[in-house]
Amino acid sequence: MPLQLQARILRVIQDGEIKPVGSVHPRKVNVRIISATNRDLQSEIARENFREDLFYRLNVLPLHVPSLRERIEDIPLLLDHFVSSEALRLGTARKTFSKEALDFLLEYDWPGNIRELENFVRHIIVITPGDLITRKDLSNHFFSITSNAQSPLEQRPDQKKREDEANGAARGSFFDGYSWEELEREYVLHLLEKNRWHITRAAKEAGVNRSTFDSRMKKLNIRK
Incomplete structure (x- = not known):
């Protein structure tokens, strides 16, 4: 200021x-x-x-809000909230995380805090076809969009710390440079191409009805 x-x-x-x-x-x-x-x-x-x-x-009544990495016990609760909100917004079945996937996420320090966590949930929900999000889903889909290099989530905490100190600067969120609309558009196009532009089959794989899928296509300006 x-x-x-x-x-x-x-x-x-x-x-x-x-x-x-x-x-x-x-x-x-x-x-x-x-x-x-x-x-x-x-x-x-x-x-x-x-x-x-x-x-x-x-500074009359100061309140310190710890970063997300300082309160990892809140992550399961926040994941549950964001997953429920997205299921309601998209009109889809509510997805859950496997224990291995949750343990995987608890190891990450979330430099972008709650906003990064919310964006992650919105992303992983649309790119995961099943109702259970596994660690394999995180590795196969989530990180391939952001970088071909090793993801921060795939590094051990001590390795990440050494790299941060060597770089001399804080890392940005692994969502830097990607908007939610870009991620969603990429996923919808992936489903359409995978199903040879058969909209009904693509909608079924996404876990939504055809009208909802059509609506997302129009909003994202996707045409064959």
């Missing part, structure tokens, strides 16, 4: 008033501010990137 903007926010907090765009008269406001950051603000203050007075104004 630019220092100039920080000064404006501090003024609003101190004075309890704002001046709307185009107005010459200030207006009193009574608000509560909820703010969030992934930065170490004490370090930012030391580097003079963040105002110390604004920090103390905002």
Whole structure:
């Protein structure tokens, strides 16, 4: 956040008033501010990137939300929630993860946190034909889309740590550069080509009825 903007926010907090765009008269406001950051603000203050007075104004009730890798016990619950939500959204049967697949996912440190986990669920659901998602499904389908190199999930934690330290920079999410629509479009095209563009058979393999599959094709602008 630019220092100039920080000064404006501090003024609003101190004075309890704002001046709307185009107005010459200030207006009193009574608000509560909820703010969030992934930065170490004490370090930012030391580097003079963040105002110390604004920090103390905002830091009334601090809450630390640990990263996903610090609370892996939440991953099964989050997976269950996202899988149920996707099944409802797509109108398909609810899929489950095998124990081996779940153990595999618990070893990953999820640098993209919950957003990365949610994107993973949306992806794996549409590319897995069966109702049970296995470790083989993860290896055969999930990682081939992002890279032909060894996936972070296929590395042991100590190996990943050594590589991170050697690179000197944090890794990005393995979904970097891929939108949900691109992944879904690739999967639908894969099913169509596999079934020689027989839409009914492709829909059946996807676990949805033909009308739902047709709807996804139209939305993704897929034509033969």
